[in-house]
Amino acid sequence: MQYVYQKRDSKYLVRINRGGSIIASLLDLAKKEKIVSGFFIGIGATDKTTLAHYSVENQKYSEKKYDLAFELTNLTGSIATLKGDLSVHAHATLADDQFKTYAGHLVEARVSGTCEVLVIPLGKEIKKKFDKQTGLNILDL
Numbered sequence: 001m002q003y004v005y006q007k008r009d010s011k012y013l014v015r016i017n018r019g020g021s022i023i024a025s026l027l028d029l030a031k032k033e034k035i036v037s038g039f040f041i042g043i044g045a046t047d048k049t050t051l052a053h054y055s056v057e058n059q060k061y062s063e064k065k066y067d068l069a070f071e072l073t074n075l076t077g078s079i080a081t082l083k084g085d086l087s088v089h090a091h092a093t094l095a096d097d098q099f100k101t102y103a104g105h106l107v108e109a110r111v112s113g114t115c116e117v118l119v120i121p122l123g124k125e126i127k128k129k130f131d132k133q134t135g136l137n138i139l140d141l
Contacts, residue, residue, distance in 0.1 A: 001025045003119075005033070010123070016044070016115040022075070023108045026088045029119065030079050036086070037126035042075035044115030049094060051104035059135030066102065069112060070094035077106070079119075082128040082137055 003014040012033065016025045026040065047069050052061040077090030090106040129140040 001028065003029060010121060012119040012121070014042075014115075014117040014119060016111050016117065018111055018113060020111045020115070021108055022046070022111065022115055022117075023088050023090060023106065025115075026077075026079070026090075026117065026119070027086055030086050030088070033121075035079055035119065035121045036081055037124065038079045038119055038121040040075070040077055040079070040090075040117050040119045042072070042115055042117035044072040044075070044111060044117075045113035046070045046072055046094065046109040046115075047112035049092075049109040050107035051092065051094075051102060052107050053104050054136070056134050056136075061105065063107060066094075068096055070096060070102070072109070072115060073101070075106070075115070075117065078139070079121075080126045080128045080139060087128060087137070 001016050001020055003012050005012050049066045052063045054061050073095050074093040080087050092106040093103040095101050127140045128137040131138045
């Protein structure tokens, strides 16, 4: 993973290389640069991807693993702290070679070509808290 910091705009431009893990790389960046909250957007390509879908009714995630070549047409997410640890929450939209799309909560993905991400730190710590009604860890605003 390589990245540059744009001081004027307070943003990081990140390139995750072939073979890199998207979520792990974003966590590494946040730890190295002491980013305690922020949002990110990105594009790229993956070949091993795990997506999840959350059922509010059952308060459980179901996961599905894909060993397919995908275009990562959208990566969107947030960085916050949960019980003192950094947490990356990401969603992704992916397209296969037939232009069929897959989308959901991004558990993890391995980059097959490149992944380009813009990370926008918020400047102050935003924490997550457990919400009993949904069973989710939500931003504590």
